[in-house]
Amino acid sequence: MSDKKQQVSRRQFLNYTLTGVGGFMAAGLLVSPLRMAIDPVLKESSSGDLVNVGLSVDDITSEPQRVDWTVEQVDGWYESEPSRSAWVFKNDNGDIVALSPICTHLGCVVSWEGSEDYPNQFFCPCHDGRYEKDGTNVPGTPPLAPLPYYEHEVRDGILFLGNPISREGA
Ligand code: FES
DSSP states (O other): HHHHHHHHHHHHHHHHHHHHHHHHHHHHHHHHHHHHHHHHSSOOOOOOOEEEEEEEEGGGSSOOEEEEEEEEEEEEEEOOOOOEEEEEEEESSSSEEEEEOOOOOOOOOOTTTTTTTTTTEEEEEETTEEEESSSBBBSSSSSSSSSOOOEEETTEEEEEEEEEEOOOTT
16 A cells, blocks of 8 residues: 555656656747847847947048948847948038948949049949939939938047938938
């Protein structure tokens, strides 16, 4: 009789142990994907931050100059440092203008005075797209929208740039 009691007790012990281990494993399997799904949403996005592009405002002239920098980007669990570029200059009013170099036609990179035939314009070598100095697309060339401009701020005499803002439909 005492043998039977011991056998039942062993069974119970085995049941408890297996249930406990199984429950622990199931919790691990559930919590991990749940955390992966929710955690990035709870993290603060840094995409709207303005970045020091290392250019003194005193060095900005009326001649567009290309500025390159990198941004820290967090996309879910993936962290990267993509590079960005802008054409920066002061317009006739002395205001700072920072234009995206990405052609609004099919995304090639435009250059200031990139063609000898079209001085004082941005030129896209892919399909001969052209833009005026203020980024307005030249009618009759492939791009149908102006170049986006970067939001910007000057802090202690240094230029900070944010995200490019589309002027499509402007
Ligand atoms: S990509 Fe620039 S003109 Fe086509």
